[in-house]
Amino acid sequence: MTYCVAVKLKAGMVFLSDSRTNAGLDQISSFRKMMVYEKADDRFMCLLSAGNLSISQSVREMLQTEQLDDHEGGEPITIWNARSMFDAARVLGAAVRHVWQRDGESLQRAGVDFNVSLIFGGQIRGEGMRLFQVYSAGNFIEATAETPFFQIGESKYGKPVLDRVITPETPLDEAAKCALVSMDSTLKSNLSVGLPLDMALYEADTLRIDKIVCIEENNPYFRMVRSTWGRKLREAFDDIEHPTWDGSQTSVPLICDSERLGPLKKITNPRERLI
Amino acid sequence: MTYCVAVKLKAGMVFLSDSRTNAGLDQISSFRKMMVYEKADDRFMCLLSAGNLSISQSVREMLQTEQLDDHEGGEPITIWNARSMFDAARVLGAAVRHVWQRDGESLQRAGVDFNVSLIFGGQIRGEGMRLFQVYSAGNFIEATAETPFFQIGESKYGKPVLDRVITPETPLDEAAKCALVSMDSTLKSNLSVGLPLDMALYEADTLRIDKIVCIEENNPYFRMVRSTWGRKLREAFDDIEHPTWDGSQTSVPLICDSERLGPLKKITNPRERLI
Structure with a gap:
């Protein structure tokens, strides 16, 4: 499995990926899932990939040479x-479809899903930053102010903290911290996601990328985040009152009726029926 | 979908379930997923169910009359x-298999998975508390000190806090609070899980259940948990230093090399190859 997340903010973009690939639990390897494309002062793009590694590697290879017809008669795009x-x-979507044309039928015959999902974001001179999630059919959606992040792979463990923290106004470093906390929750609960991590921070309108980092076990900042977050989470949890069950203001009222569900039936007799 | 969690502690057991059932996003209803069986001073059992509602309702109905042969020649079990x-x-597993015998083939013909998962725990006079997870084939596993909780349904969002808090030594009220926080994370990130909730707290060796509660939107304790947890989580997050990228002690060192992965290749030229 994989966990990748990308966030689009007013201040810039954050891209984060793990590097664990597995074919069953007994075949685990490390592969980079981030690819950065840059033509300084003209364009910066970052691609994160999840799914079948043979497909995503082929897509990345083909992306380099993929061309789309320009309907206005110009050079191929x-x-x-x-x-x-x-x-x-669109070029990336076309690359995905090319791989499907080449491998789709054989994979299907072998009972293997054509499974690839991609996050692709960046900025090209002349327009603002944009962030896309590309599916295995080559179709794609774009992040908006209401949904400023995309996740691919094992996304659920790390979603709650993103839901609570990320807005378009979040500063870039705070979003990077949030992505790392989200990754930490995923690493903690799912073995199929693993270090090292790749993280790229892009500052809006710079059209070049300077902050790319590979985070291993011994990275001091990530170690601090992991231990502090675990401890703080525990403290936050301890700070919440326990339920008291005694009728006082904050206690749980001891009722098992519900306006919507009616009374909960406790079955106390073998011949009683449930439904 | 559904989210149910049950925890087995030295001090007792916690059972918590939501009540949302859906067949597609446009058919949402509320059904109770918790069933309590009690013969006071002799046995207490609690069943939580997820999966296809027609299957789980049938299983609950059949559980009341299901019998297993006693190989020692006694009364049916x-x-x-x-x-x-x-x-x-085992009786519950047999009930699941009975429903499969009745409905399995027709469901398969209709392209519907025989999808049901159950958590079943409690205590019978003469032995300690036990907690089982029962699968759709009627087979089951039992919780141990290393894995003192089971989740069914939409389990991922709510797992990190359980992983961090629950041990067999956790007090009963603290585990109840943890289950509610876990439910809150799930409610926040997944629409297919919804209020009201049913929660049952069983104190070890009492062989009866007094603390059962139905939690609706207006439950003051759950409202407090939800708002406090959201706020505290945010404070915990804010307390963690941001990455500084400047070479100081806690910053992220600006390297994109990795001992395991080698240098990250930034593609800066159309003719450069990736792999």
Whole structure:
């Protein structure tokens, strides 16, 4: 499995990926799931991938040479000359469909799903930052102010903290911290996600990327985040009053009736019926 | 979908279930997923169910009359005369198999999975408390000191806090609070889980259940837990230092090399190859 998350903020973008790949529990390896494309002062793009590794590697390879016809009669569109991230995402979708044309039928015969999901974001000179999630059919959706982040792979464990923290106004470093906390929750609860991590921080309108980091076990900042978050979470939990069951203001009233559900039936007799 | 969790502690057991059932997003209803069986001073049992509602309702109905042959020639074994929770879990497994015999083939023809999962725990006079998770094949596993809780349904959002808090030594009220926090994370991130909740707290060796509560939107304790947890989580998050990227003690060192992965390749040229 995999966990990747990308966030689009007013201040910039955060991309974070783990590196564990597995084919069953007894075949675990490390592969990079982040790829950065940059033509300084012109475009920055970052691709995160999850799913079948043979598919995602092929997609990344093909993305380099993939071309789309320009209906206005110009040069074929590639990720290097696309005039918008939307067009670049179309090129990526076309690369996914090319791999499907090549491998789809054989995979199906072997009973293997054509399973790949991608996050692709960045900025091209002349427009704002954009962030896309690309599906295995090559179709895609774009992040908006209401949904400023995408996750692929094992996304559930790490979603609550993103839901609570991330808005378009979140500062870049805070979003990076949030992505790392989200990754920590995922690492803690799911073995199929593992270190090292790759993280890229892009500052809006710079059209180049300087902050890319590979985070291993011994990374002091990530170690601090992991231990502090675990401790603080525990303290936050301890700070909440226990239920008291005694009728006082904050206690749980001892009723098992519900306006919507009616009384809970306690079965106390073998011949009583439930439904 | 559904979220149910049950915890077995030295001090007792906690059972918590939501009540949302849905067949697609446009058919949402409330059904109780908790059933309590009690013969005071002799046995207490609690059943939580997830999966296809027609299957789980049938299983609950059949559980009342299900009998297993006693290989020692005694009376047939039911949940009301079983001498161990293990035998009671076998009776439940048999009820699941009975429903499968009745409905399995027709469901398969209709392309519907035989999907049911159950948590079944309690105590029978003469032995300690026991907690089981029963699968759709009628087979089951038992909770141990290393894994003192089971979850069914939409389990991932609420797992991190359980992983961090629950041990067999956790006091009963603290475990109840933890189950509610776990439920809160699930409610926040997944629409298919909804109020009201049913919660039952069983104190070890009492062989009867007094603390059963139905929790609706207006329950003051759960409202307090939800708002306090959200706020405290945010404070805990804010308390963690941001990454500084400047080479100081807690910053993220700006390297994109990894001992295991090697350097991250930034693609800066259309003709460069990735792999």
